[in-house]
Amino acid sequence: MSILKRLFGRAGDKAPAEQPSETYKGFTITPQPAKDGGQFRIGALIEKDVGGTTRSHHLIRADRLESFEAAAEASLAKARQMIDEQGERLFSD
Structure with missing residues (x-):
């Protein structure tokens, strides 16, 4: 069975297409939902150029959704919320 699975794969096994980044209040947000079991x-x-240096923050939430598209949209919404709440403090060491 594993040989057939490797040859033909399953529809759910395909890697989702990379999502485009968006700019929000000077920050660049790239959704990166991660597959977790049968959900995402x-x-x-979240990135921003600060004084010629690109600073970044990886947002990871415990929330899981059924589809990649829904998780990507929710990822953008959570990132926007974090930017609104924390702004530059996202990059505090």
Whole structure:
């Protein structure tokens, strides 16, 4: 069976297409939902150029959703919320 699975795969095994980044209040958000079992965990990369240096923050949430598309949209919403609440403090060491 594993040989057939490797040859033909399953529809759910395909890697989702990479999501485009968006700019929000000077920050770049790239949704990066992670597959977790049969669902997708919310995740995003938040970046901003600060004084010629690109700073980044990896957002990872415990929330899981059924589809990649729903998780990508929720990832963008959570990242926007974090930017609204924390702004530059996201990059505090």
